[in-house]
Amino acid sequence: MVILSWIVFGLVIGFIAKLLMPGRDPGGFIVTMLLGIAGALVGGFIGRAMGFYDTNQSAGWLMSILGAIILLALYRVLVRRRV
Numbered sequence: 001m002v003i004l005s006w007i008v009f010g011l012v013i014g015f016i017a018k019l020l021m022p023g024r025d026p027g028g029f030i031v032t033m034l035l036g037i038a039g040a041l042v043g044g045f046i047g048r049a050m051g052f053y054d055t056n057q058s059a060g061w062l063m064s065i066l067g068a069i070i071l072l073a074l075y076r077v078l079v080r081r082r083v
Contacts, residue, residue: 010035011036014037017068021073042070
């Protein structure tokens, strides 16, 4: 059940990140979900480094969206170079 909640959370975060970053994305549904999940992890790491969260706390919505936006921007740059 925990894995299913991470997938749904990642999908929502990835969708919000795509809405906030206009433009064409080379990825589809699965890439959106993976970027959202990874964005939550990156957002948690950044939040812990800045002192917003303790070691046992997960990232909040805003930091997760920020992490997903960062990863989406990196993904766009890397895929454009490759194509």
